[in-house]
Amino acid sequence: MARIEDWALITSGGRYVEDVRDPALAGCRYGAFVRSPVAHARITGIDGSACRADVFTAADLDLPPAGRGPVVQPWLARDVVRYVGEPVALVVADDRHRLADAAAVVRVGYEPLEPVIGVEQALAGEVLLFPETGSNVVRVHGTSFDGAGFEGCEVVVTRTIVNQRLAPLPLEVRGAACVWLAGRLVVWLPTQNAHAARDLIAAALGAPVRVITPDVGGAFGAKMGADPEVVVLGWAARRLGRPIRWTETRSENLVAMTHGRGQRQTITIGGRRDGTVLAFRLDAVQDAGAYPRSAAKLLPKFTCLMAAGAYRIPVVEARVRAVLTNTTPVASYRGAGRPEATAAIERAMDLFAARIGMDPVAVRRINFIRSFPYTTPTGACYDSGDYHTALDRVLAAGGYRELRAEQERRRAAGDVVALGLGIGCYVEVTGGGGVGEGARVVVGRGGVATVHTGSSPHGQGLASTLTMLVSHRLGVDQVIVRHGDTDLIARGTGTFGSRSLQYGGSAVSRAVDLVVDRARDRAADMLETAAGDVELTAGVWRVRGAPSSRGLTWAELCSAEELAADVWFDDAEPTYSFGAHLSVVEVDTETGRVVLRRMVAVDDAGRVINPETCVGQRHGGLAQGIAQALFEEVRHHPDGSLVDGCWGVGASELPDFELLDMATPTTRNPLGVKGIGESGTIGSAPAVQNAVIDALSHLGVDHLDMPASPMRVWQAIS
Amino acid sequence: MKVTIEVNGTVTSHDVEDRTLLVHYLRDTLGLTATNVGCDTSACGACTVLLDGESVKSCTILAAQASGHMVVTLEGLAGSELHPVQRAFRERHGSQCGFCTPGMIMAVVSLLRDNPKPDRDEIRLALKGNLCRCTGYQNIVDAVEAAGS
Incomplete structure (x- = not known):
């Protein structure tokens, strides 16, 4: 449609x-x-x-x-x-x-x-952005570390990695x-x-x-x-x-619109040689830029909340210190703290697997959470999931075993183009950042339904999805969706954090229920029967069990007076979407150039209402995650000026994505839906990053920060 | 200075400041706002229009340079029915926020004139001057394939 x-x-x-x-x-x-x-x-x-x-x-x-x-x-x-x-x-x-x-x-x-550039300089505190506060640290989120979780571990791996700063770059400034x-x-x-x-x-x-x-x-x-x-x-x-x-101009936009990401993370993972992970620690420093925006609050919270990823790890400790630097303020960018958490745990799983000599797939399977609901050590209560099936599906569709065999053949033959396979398994909280949402549904003269939603779509296609919901339930042909005008919409929260269908959709759904209830009473009066004796079929109200009796269309029902319902929907909890991504890359070991060959993805967001827009969100998300892994970075000169503002990934740099469907419902909202807007971004970045590192593992490379630019790859292997 | 440009089949003639870019002539002088400005470095392609049938980024040429020439914007593409490229973008869900869409569609029209049946790699390469931040390009490539067949 x-x-x-x-x-x-x-x-x-x-x-x-x-x-x-x-x-x-x-x-x-x-x-x-x-x-x-x-x-x-x-x-x-x-x-x-x-x-x-x-x-x-x-x-x-x-x-x-x-x-x-x-x-x-x-x-x-x-x-x-x-x-x-x-x-x-x-x-x-x-x-x-x-x-x-x-x-x-x-x-x-x-x-x-003197400018403060980079989190190390911020932590050193020799120069303060706000001397009166005595520190550049504006917020510490999470737990303190006691180290006890690592005591019984046979293997402990620690690395410091960087989740680089990015520019959000909407096409419209x-x-x-x-x-x-x-x-x-x-x-x-x-x-x-x-x-x-x-x-x-x-x-x-x-x-x-x-x-x-x-x-x-x-x-x-x-x-x-x-x-x-x-x-x-x-x-x-x-x-x-x-x-x-x-x-603003685009040049202005690159420095004056908020940036995203920007964490330096020290990850420590410990466990047994049989592949069981016993403890994970994420100690991150969030570059919040010059003034506190959501990087000083929401991003650290989400990074700590999602630190455990898809794994049942007995001890998970997470702490994020947000610091001020003399750079553009950092705020939300597709994922907002969750891609950072996922990149950390997914890199850690690969580092652990490499250290004990086990396939990264095997390590993940051993440690997956398998029963739900599940509350992680950092307090996320996962509603539903099936992580091992998601991974099994991408591996089967991708031909994982055959790809590994090809990788071996190339290595044995001394092929200068190395093949790499990367896994990114993720769980992400959706609808986690806000309160409820408002909706008003009106059926007016002519039987036209108008939906006022407090959600505020900007490309996602939510108006189409709400139209599907309403026309299906009411049986009306024409639905008008309005949003984003504070005179028209009494109360609204907006579109962010993959929340719109969960909250905005549920609000509309509730309002439709109320309209139907009120319509039933009116139809019963007009048909001179009891409310329990009328039913709505294909947009017509009739006496139950009398399909040939006189029916009332919505236009007739609302000819004198409209029917309306207002809802403020806030009795839903955040949901936890999940998925598995398999990335296949080729790395030219002579030039450092990386080409993404395949991207296979399962993204499970519960019940899907509009398959087209759902796919669109997955595609766009994948592209942005891939762009982080391979191309994009906002870098500053030590004097604080922007030296690298690579912007946008082009069509020729991306492959066709191979999407697999999976839908594990949730009971946390009336529609059974979870968010999908950020999933692609969250899973794909670590999948591609892990693939590049996997391609180079036989050359002694066990980590490479994003983006895997030719220069960075070449330096790692030469 | 005075420029005379045929835009979407209508001859237009206006006095403009010398430094007026074609895109601003279209948007501000003529009020044809489909053509968007997404950058100031000719990088994004949101402003792509047809100049004498060839796609150009209308932020990179002056209105004066287009004087005496023929320009087609998204608004002038459909006749009594949608152009096949418009139809394909609609059927294949080639837009999300839509900001790149007008330029993207004009670039595709130009591509299909040069190469009526491009394969997917050719499509991706031909569109590298038109950035989209929302779709990941896949549905756009699908749309071009459909429009070309």
């Missing part, structure tokens, strides 16, 4: 924030931010006098602080800048050309301070369009959660706010709520009495 979203996308294009042509925005001006070119400096002065435009700095803003305490990103930098890309001033001009000219001549004086109408700010904003954005902006500006989410050109966790720039724009629109539009 074609997605309902697609007609516009393929004929006239979506309506993204840059495309909004609302009459209220007529005569708008254009804003751009002057950003710090240095990582750490004291601002000695800002001179916008050469500018033929309005220039606003922190000194102009009469706004409350952006948060409590000193460790907060100000709306605009006031005295000190703490990362390359930090907004320092807003320039507003009458058109885009004038804007570019004006922004280029704002002069900002900087007195350099950030932007906004703001206008004040009758004392209220209206903001068109690409966001994953309009209500949180509204609340943040309204609190800052002390005025009512409406957020309207247009089509969003991808987000991946990096368009949560509203960034400080949006508050400044709303303030300036009020000050100037004119609408303002803002769109």
Whole structure:
């Protein structure tokens, strides 16, 4: 079934924030931010006098602080800048050309301070981003270590590995369009959660706010709520009495949108020579960037929660220390703390297997969790799963034994192109990061059903999936799905953490139940019978057992008065999706070049409502995980400038993915669904990384950090 | 300066600032907003249109350079029915967020003109100038294959 979203996308294009042509925005001006070119400096002065435009700095803003305490990103930098890309001033001009000219001549004086780059320097604490706090460590999540779990181990392996910093890179950069109408700010904003954005902006500006989410050109966790720039724009629109539009450039986006990942992990795994793992420790340092965003809270929590992975390990200790550095703030990016946990345990399993001389598949099979529910030592309560079957299926489909034989043949023949096989088994918490979700379902005149959801899809195709749910249950032909407008949707949480179907879908499902109950009563009245005696079949209400009797369509039932139900759904627990990925790579040992040959994946997200969009989420997730393993990294020069901002993986760098279906239901929500949005990313990165290392194992390589660039591979083997 | 460009079969003529890029002429002067800007380095391909039948990234040429030429954007692709490439993108679920879609479809139209039946490797190679962050490309490759057959 074609997605309902697609007609516009393929004929006239979506309506993204840059495309909004609302009459209220007529005569708008254009804003751009002057950003710090240095990582750490004291601002000695800002001179916008050469500018033929309005220039606003922190000194102009009469706004409350952006948060409590000193460790907060100000709306605009006031005295000190703490990362390359930090907004320092807003320039507003009458058109885009004038804007570019004006922004280029704002002069900002900087007195350099020593930058803190990398987690080691942050932990050393010789330079502090916020001297008044006495430390660069902003949060410690998890347990302290006692070491007892490793005492009875025959083998203990420890390594320090890096889960590199990434840029989320949605195709659409950030932007906004703001206008004040009758004392209220209206903001068109690409966001994953309009209500949180509204609340943040309204609190800052002390005025009512409406957020309207247009089509969003991808987000991946990096368009949560509203960034400080949006508050400044709303303030300036009020000050100037004119609408303002803002769109950052891609170059800006690379340094000014939040980054993701960024953990240095010390992993220790211990067990017996028979393959039994007895203890695992994950001691990670999270680079949170210059100001605390979700990397200072949510990511460490998720990394600790998911540390045990798919394994029944008696002792699991996990600790994440989040530290500040003079770099772009780090926040959620597809997986948000869970890919980091999975990469750690999956690397550890391979290191352990290599040390005891056992196949990595065998070690995983020995240690899989096999009965559910299961509570891990770090407190995750897994609802349902079948981890060994998931692995068995990818191995069978991939031809694991034959591939191993080919690997042996190549090695024996001295082939310079080495074959590598990698496994990534994962469990991921979905719907773990938020409260409930709102839904309103209305059947109006003409029998058209309208769904208002607090979820806020941005490419996932949720509107199509909700349409399927509602039209199937009600038997109506036409369903309209609305989301992302705080005037239309009374209460909403948004789309993140693979939660939308679990929470948003369940909310809609409950609302449909209520509509059906109310419709039954009305139909019974109109058919002059008891409510227990009417039934709904294919969109028509009839007296039960009388298929040829007079029926009532939804249009007839709702001709005088609509039927509606509002639901706030919050009685569901997080679920735990899981899967197994098999990656096959070829590594040219003369050049270090890695080519991904095959990617075989089981991703089990419980009951599947919309197979098409589910596959789409898996494909996209796989591509991003593979990109982390092989291509992408945000690297900083010691002075804090960006030296490597590789962006995007192209079609020619990816193979066709081989997907296998598996659906183990959950009882934790009425739909029996789990999240699928991040699964592909979480499993594929370690699978590909393990495959590259496996290809080189006969050359003495037992670890290689991501991304497995030709240079890094070549250096490891030469 | 004054530029005259035939866009989607209609001759358009406007005074624009010399440095106006074709993509901004299409979006801001003509209000044809399907063509998107995804980068400032000609890397992403979201702005791909047809210039005299060949795909070009409309952020890399000036409106002045297109003056006297013929441009087709996504809005001008369908006649009374969807273009086969549009239909294939719809049937094969080739879009997610849709931001790359207009440029991607125009690049595919150009590809299929040069090579009506490309194999999957040829498709992947031909589309390397058009980035998509959502789909992992597989359904796009499926769509191109379907449109080519």
